[in-house]
Amino acid sequence: MEYSNGAVILTAFLLPIITYLLYTRTRDVRPRAASKLQLPPPTEVTNLMVYPIKSCHGISVPSAKLLPTGLDLDRQWMWVTYPDYRFLTIRNLAKMTLIRPVYDAETDTLKVTAPAPNSDDEKLQFEIPAHPTREWLSKNTEVVNATVWSSTTPAYCFSPDLTGSFNAFFGKEVRLVYKPPFSDSPRALGSNGAKAVLGREASTCFPDMMPILVASEKSMEELNSCLQAAEGLSIPITRFRPNIIVRGTKAWDEDTWKTLRIKPQSSDSGDLVLDVTQRCARCQVPNVDSETAEKHKTQPWDTLMKYRRVDEGIKYKPCFGMLCVPRGTGGKMEVGMRLEVMEVTDKHRYIPGF
16 A cells, blocks of 8 residues: 555656656757748859969959859869979968969960069969860870879879969969869869769869859858958958859858759750758968958958857868859859759768868
């Protein structure tokens, strides 16, 4: 009888607790189920940027071919050290942004200029074909193994007879190398773009990681409001070196993008599709003014570090923009095109590795 009374008392004590736990568990699930990720409304492509030579000045273009390796002319050339052919970067040499490629569509050439040392108005310069033929490459280049981070890939190295004057700009002997977008030895993607993760083989030329970086003006506006409050500072979105700039609908909506569709303004060509592989983890390159090569000591790095370390895979770096891989054979892109988010995800996690 004592045992039965004890069981009754214990049951009476535990039953409200169990009921409360079950209720709160059910109550907690409801908001999560109701807060499923929603597809944001469509937005507009407001600018297209290509950076023909890695870490050098970019070019705003009204249209560009989207290739499997990225936008045509984007980071297909790269300055390297000599004789080991390792990439040179704005991270360690901010003045590389003063090297300006200009594309001439009529002659299909790139004219490359840079300030001459110890001169206020003299320019270093050379001119090369923007789409060199195999015959031209065989006469004017040699094949070397060029390295970007830990990735080594065959590339065409230009003769110093053509580019040698730029040794004075760098203060040491350098070479210019070229990686065509269609190559017998493609540079396979790593990290979230690796075949085991992406689900297909994909490659690029000389970007750090992925072929395309998309950035939102809405997120830039929000970041600039923080920079204004902190230091009265405002910077252009081009500091982040995006390829596709969109108007955006809400700051940081892009964090959840998974698949993007870019629709042409006319029905003459088909849709373009981008697979979003991951957030873009940032270094301090955006601290460099791309017009003057002056580097701010703290911004926007410090502000980004305060609230944009949002990726569990790389917590020691802040994120801005989304890295993408084109699907299919690509097509023509134009400013004004409509960008639609086809799929979203809360599972983005950066996988280290270049």
